Amino acid sequence: MEFFGKIGSSVEGSLAYVGSLTMLAGRAAYFTFIGPFQGKPLRFQRAVSQAMEAGVRALPILSLITFFIGLILALQAAYELKRFGAISFVASAVALSMTRELGPLITAVIVIGRSGSAFAAELGTMKVSEEIDALETMAINPVSFLVAPKFIAMLLMLPCLTIWANFMGILGGSLFGVAQADFTFPRYIVASLDALFMRDVLTGLIKSFMFGATITAVGCLEGLNTTGGAEQVGRSTTRAVVMSIFLVILVDLVFTMLFYFLGEH
Amino acid sequence: MAAAADIFGADTSFDGPMISLRNLRVSYSGREILHGINFDVQRGETLVILGGSGSGKSTLLRTLVGLEKPTSGEVWIRGKNFSAISESDRDEIRKRLGMSFQGGALFGSMTVGENVALPLREHTKLEDSTVEIMVRLKLDQVGLSGFEDFLPSQLSGGMKKRAAVARALAMDPEILFFDEPSAGLDPIIAAGIDQLILELKKAFHMTIIVVTHELASAFLIADRMVLINKGDVVALGTTEEMKNSKHPRVRQFLDRIPEPAVAQELDYLQMLTEPATKSGEGRQGKSR
Numbered sequence: 189m190e191f192f193g194k195i196g197s198s199v200e201g202s203l204a205y206v207g208s209l210t211m212l213a214g215r216a217a218y219f220t221f222i223g224p225f226q227g228k229p230l231r232f233q234r235a236v237s238q239a240m241e242a243g244v245r246a247l248p249i250l251s252l253i254t255f256f257i258g259l260i261l262a263l264q265a266a267y268e269l270k271r272f273g274a275i276s277f278v279a280s281a282v283a284l285s286m287t288r289e290l291g292p293l294i295t296a297v298i299v300i301g302r303s304g305s306a307f308a309a310e311l312g313t314m315k316v317s318e319e320i321d322a323l324e325t326m327a328i329n330p331v332s333f334l335v336a337p338k339f340i341a342m343l344l345m346l347p348c349l350t351i352w353a354n355f356m357g358i359l360g361g362s363l364f365g366v367a368q369a370d371f372t373f374p375r376y377i378v379a380s381l382d383a384l385f386m387r388d389v390l391t392g393l394i395k396s397f398m399f400g401a402t403i404t405a406v407g408c409l410e411g412l413n414t415t416g417g418a419e420q421v422g423r424s425t426t427r428a429v430v431m432s433i434f435l436v437i438l439v440d441l442v443f444t445m446l447f448y449f450l451g452e453h
Numbered sequence: 454m455a456a457a458a459d460i461f462g463a464d465t466s467f468d469g470p471m472i473s474l475r476n477l478r479v480s481y482s483g484r485e486i487l488h489g490i491n492f493d494v495q496r497g498e499t500l501v502i503l504g505g506s507g508s509g510k511s512t513l514l515r516t517l518v519g520l521e522k523p524t525s526g527e528v529w530i531r532g533k534n535f536s537a538i539s540e541s542d543r544d545e546i547r548k549r550l551g552m553s554f555q556g557g558a559l560f561g562s563m564t565v566g567e568n569v570a571l572p573l574r575e576h577t578k579l580e581d582s583t584v585e586i587m588v589r590l591k592l593d594q595v596g597l598s599g600f601e602d603f604l605p606s607q608l609s610g611g612m613k614k615r616a617a618v619a620r621a622l623a624m625d626p627e628i629l630f631f632d633e634p635s636a637g638l639d640p641i642i643a644a645g646i647d648q649l650i651l652e653l654k655k656a657f658h659m660t661i662i663v664v665t666h667e668l669a670s671a672f673l674i675a676d677r678m679v680l681i682n683k684g685d686v687v688a689l690g691t692t693e694e695m696k697n698s699k700h701p702r703v704r705q706f707l708d709r710i711p712e713p714a715v716a717q718e719l720d721y722l723q724m725l726t727e728p729a730t731k732s733g734e735g736r737q738g739k740s741r
Contacts, residue, residue, distance in 0.1 A: 229575070318558040325518045325552040326572045327544035 258360025280383030311411025
């Protein structure tokens with residue numbers, strides 16, 4: 189009996205967590221899309237600087253990692269394809285797995301490490317040093333001032349980063365293609381593009397958009413829920429990273445299943 | 454309404470009590486911290502809230518500025534029931550309150566100047582040049598001229614607190630709240646903060662609420678004081694009345710007499726649970 193009680197209460201806890209994530213995202217959406225029409229300021233400048241930090245500054249590391257991932261994918265695919273004498277399919281294998289899955293996912297993981305953790309640390313520090321309280325006493329809504337710009341930045345930047353990651357992955361694959369599979373570089377690119385349908389790229393981008401919302405909501409919520417001192421900020425940051433990775437994978441699964449069954453008809 | 458309006462177009466003609474607490478009760482996760490507090494604060498008055506650690510004085514202050522919600526009872530600020538009005542009405546009132554937090558609570562990513570300018574940029578349509586002048590004025594007022602471009606991390610504790618006061622003053626508030634203004638400061642800098650509070654009171658006829666347990670500072674700046682103990686008002690009166698009070702808790706607090714040593718667990722439990730007051734002297738808002 190106690191066992192079922194535990195399951196029940198942990199399910200309840202998880203639902204409550206998802207509920208508060210959705211609520212925070214909803215309030216941020218309100219301040220982004222509806223607030224400006226009711227005379228509340230849209231903090232465009234703050235969103236731009238967040239986008240610089242979360243997006244543009246992530247480019248070098250993202251490029252490097254996704255280039256390697258593309259190369260690894262090519263090597264792994266070639267290992268199996270070679271046995272069937274189908275090594276020329278390596279281009280389409282890399283292109284499809286990058287755009288449909290690994291591009292969005294690897295981008296999300298890197299952004300979690302760089303920005304999701306930073307959101308939790310920033311808001312957590314502000315919470316424990318009473319800066320969030322200070323905003324409220326100054327009649328400045330913390331969600332509008334701090335959270336909404338992060339949402340705008342992430343929802344715009346994550347799909348952009350994903351497109352870049354897809355491109356770099358294909359580029360990484362082409363290194364193998366050119367060196368080991370008798371492709372010329374232009375032919376590799378053409379072969380990759382031939383393998384892709386708009387649908388493949390689009391489903392990846394839809395996923396990355398959802399990942400952006402998830403990462404921001406978790407990072408900000410963990411930050412805002414910090415109580416106590418500096419030690420708790422560290423704990424919030426860790427929780428934000430672990431929770432984001434888990435939820436991103438979960439969202440990935442749900443959407444991949446959705447696309448799979450929608451694609452059947 | 455139009456007769457008395459400040460530069461932000463706000464009406465300044467209210468002349469009832471600036472703050473009025475009616476049987477205010479506040480709980481944290483089921484535990485009641487404040488057990489029915491009643492008192493009024495008049496315009497231009499400096500009220501010091503005294504109390505030991507864990508007495509509920511910080512909770513009281515947080516409730517006054519709307520950071521905590523009362524479980525029952527009412528907080529009236531400028532004739533409006535602070536806890537029953539809409540969020541946007543509450544924000545309108547908040548624009549006339551200034552709060553100086555214990556640790557300053559300056560935004561670490563902004564310079565001192567940007568910190569002070571923030572409420573002006575958010576709530577007024579003043580030109581940037583005007584905002585800059587106002588920031589300079591406010592920093593001048595707290596003795597921090599020329600520190601606009603410093604980051605909070607580059608300031609000493611006392612300077613941080615002064616910068617926080619400058620930010621609290623940015624919107625020319627009618628009521629100014631201080632949470633432990635001299636906590637963690639050396640006596641000379643603490644005296645400087647006291648001086649600043651006295652100047653603000655004299656120059657702007659501001660209503661000032663100070664939470665502290667520094668007795669010297671309290672007696673210097675207060676018009677009236679209220680002593681909070683275990684979530685109840687023990688005594689409320691002018692500094693003279695407090696000095697002459699015979700209430701055991703007031704005497705204990707003012708004469709700095711330690712709590713009796715706890716010999717037995719039972720005594721300790723009783724000490725924690727006994728009602729805060731035994732006699733009714735100077736006592737307001739008896740609620741239990």
